[in-house]
Amino acid sequence: MNPKFQTLFQPITLRSGVQLDNRVVLAPMTNFSSDAQGNVTDDELAYYARRSNGVGLVLTACTNVTRNGQGFPGEFAGYDDRFVPSLTRLARTVQGEGAKVMLQIFHAGRMAPAALVDGDVVSASAVAPVRDGAEQAPAPAPRELSGEEVEEIVRAFGETTRRAIESGYDGVEIHGANGYLIQQFFSPHSNRRTDRWGGSLEARMAFPLAVVDEVQRVVAEYARTPFAVGYRFSPEEPETPGITLDDSLTLVDALADKGLDYLHVSLMEYASLPRRASDTAQSRLEQIVAKVAGRTPVMGVGSVHTPEQATQVLDMGAEFVALGRELLMDPDWVAKVREGREAELETVLDVEGQDRLVIATPLWNALVNTPGWLPLSKKPEAVTA
Ligand SMILES: Cc1cc2nc3c(=O)[nH]c(=O)nc-3n(C[C@H](O)[C@H](O)[C@H](O)COP(=O)(O)O)c2cc1C
Numbered sequence: 001m002n003p004k005f006q007t008l009f010q011p012i013t014l015r016s017g018v019q020l021d022n023r024v025v026l027a028p029m030t031n032f033s034s035d036a037q038g039n040v041t042d043d044e045l046a047y048y049a050r051r052s053n054g055v056g057l058v059l060t061a062c063t064n065v066t067r068n069g070q071g072f073p074g075e076f077a078g079y080d081d082r083f084v085p086s087l088t089r090l091a092r093t094v095q096g097e098g099a100k101v102m103l104q105i106f107h108a109g110r111m112a113p114a115a116l117v118d119g120d121v122v123s124a125s126a127v128a129p130v131r132d133g134a135e136q137a138p139a140p141a142p143r144e145l146s147g148e149e150v151e152e153i154v155r156a157f158g159e160t161t162r163r164a165i166e167s168g169y170d171g172v173e174i175h176g177a178n179g180y181l182i183q184q185f186f187s188p189h190s191n192r193r194t195d196r197w198g199g200s201l202e203a204r205m206a207f208p209l210a211v212v213d214e215v216q217r218v219v220a221e222y223a224r225t226p227f228a229v230g231y232r233f234s235p236e237e238p239e240t241p242g243i244t245l246d247d248s249l250t251l252v253d254a255l256a257d258k259g260l261d262y263l264h265v266s267l268m269e270y271a272s273l274p275r276r277a278s279d280t281a282q283s284r285l286e287q288i289v290a291k292v293a294g295r296t297p298v299m300g301v302g303s304v305h306t307p308e309q310a311t312q313v314l315d316m317g318a319e320f321v322a323l324g325r326e327l328l329m330d331p332d333w334v335a336k337v338r339e340g341r342e343a344e345l346e347t348v349l350d351v352e353g354q355d356r357l358v359i360a361t362p363l364w365n366a367l368v369n370t371p372g373w374l375p376l377s378k379k380p381e382a383v384t385a
Contacts, residue, residue: 001340005307007314008321009338011056014261014297017226018170020056020100023314024334027301027324028059028104028173028232030072032362038070038077039086043360045093050358051327052097054334059230059264059322060090062106062175065156068117071108071180074362078105078160087167095168102171102228103164105157105215109181110142110190122149123184124191124198124207130239150197150207153181158214161229162222171228174211177266178234182208186233186251188241205251208233212258230299231255232264235284236275245277245284249291256295262320263292267302270313270321289317305347307337325374328359328367348375 001009009022033044052058063078064070070077076090077083087103094101110123123142131139145153157174164172176182184190185207191198197206212231219227233255235248255263271283279287285300292298297319304310304323313321326333330346337345350357354364367374 001338002307002342005311005337005342008307008310012297012319014171014226014228015259016171016228016261018100018228018261019226020320021098022056022334023320024055024310025299025301025320025322026051026055026058026099026327027322028061028175029324029328029363030061030075031360032072032074032366033360034074034076034086038075038083040076040090041360044076045089046358047360047363048090049093049097051331052094052099052101054332054338055099055323055327057170057320058094058099058101059173060094060101060103062104062180063087063160065105065107065160066153068112068120068122069107069109069153069156069181070116071106071111071113073113073116078103078163079156081163084163084167087163087169091168095170100170100228102173102230103160103167103169104173104175104232105160105164106175107153107156107181109184110139111180114140123181125193127190127192129179129190144193147195147197154207154210154214157211158218161215161218165219165222165227170226171230171261172215173230173232173264174215175232176208176211177232177264179237182211183234183237183243186247187237187243188247189237189239189243201247201250204247205254208251209254209258212255212260216258228261230262230264231258231260232266234266235288236277238275245274245287249287252288252291256292258296260296262297262299263288264299264301264322265318267300270300270302270304270309271316272302283316285313285318286316306345307342310337328357329374331357348377350377352377 121142126141126144128139128141237243299320300313300318301322310321
């Protein structure tokens with residue numbers, strides 16, 4: 001190994017006692033490949049097995065904590081005890097390859113496609129999401145959750161955590177990022193409530209913090225071996241009103257005192273600067289690291305392609321670096337860097353390599369047909385998958 005990449009390979013023990021072999025994490029990625037009932041399929045297990053040998057930690061794709069929390073077709077479910085066997089198979093597969101595994105738990109809220117949730121699309125308030133392409137049809141406004149329903153969803157995050165414990169996971173990651181329900185409660189765009197769950201910045205933090213408290217209560221009650229809890233968030237929204245970095249630093253300050261195992265900063269560019277904030281000259285990640293001030297480990301992510309960039313994330317003060325698309329294109333990324341073979345990293349998606357890369361067809365088709373997602377070895381029109 002090139003000694004300059006050594007920091008990536010330092011083991012770490014999380015606050016919960018979960019031990020990771022190194023600092024590289026498989027980012028959570030939905031793969032659209034579960035069966036119609038919401039069970040993990042053999043294709044998904046093969047995909048995860050191929051990507052679990054080398055990273056210290058695997059974060060699974062998101063799983064929905066209630067029936068109407070489903071955000072994607074082919075998403076595996078976590079909202080009922082009948083899914084414990086399916087969830088168990090996934091945990092064992094990853095651990096069998098040597099990595100630790102955390103289940104990402106979420107509710108899609110107003111981002112749920114109506115057809116997947118019998119038309120019952122819900123959110124903090126009846127405000128439709130902003131669509132970013134003119135070609136997209138305007139989204140319908142969701143139904144505002146009652147106070148009682150909000151409390152039921154908080155409990156549902158706890159119930160799915162209990163199932164993760166029963167299924168043998170090493171932890172759960174609370175998905176408070178990327179515009180889904182937890183973020184919808186924190187956002188002044190989607191949360192216009194005037195009860196205890198909305199209004200002031202503090203009240204908009206009530207739902208995220210209630211989910212954390214409930215998940216930690218369940219862990220304390222049920223986990224008999226070390227079980228980690230992480231929290232993922234997106235620090236800014238483009239809309240006005242929308243979450244600003246200053247808002248997020250207030251949330252981070254509260255989360256950093258919760259005794260979590262890590263905070264995961266969901267960014268498309270790990271070194272990106274804030275859009276609007278008191279300080280727009282320092283990167284979002286570094287401002288968050290400064291606010292946390294050593295209280296909780298931080299995980300960076302976003303367009304980390306090379307081991308130099310991965311090391312830079314750690315140099316910016318994060319304890320972990322997650323890789324998403326690079327591990328789709330090259331599942332051997334970690335092994336190659338560890339063995340000093342970084343010159344062999346695959347940096348484009350080999351459009352003829354679906355079998356070799358072990359990516360099931362629903363995800364494969366999305367990757368080769370979504371312009372701008374991944375660099376492809378050939379032009380999309382030449383792809384026949
Ligand atoms: C196909 C795909 C599926 C994704 N699914 C999820 C998901 O289920 N949960 C989540 O938090 N982020 C999801 N993401 C975002 C990634 O975790 C990651 O933050 C993003 O891809 C940026 O990292 P990268 O540049 O290393 O790919 C997904 C990304 C991709 C490309």
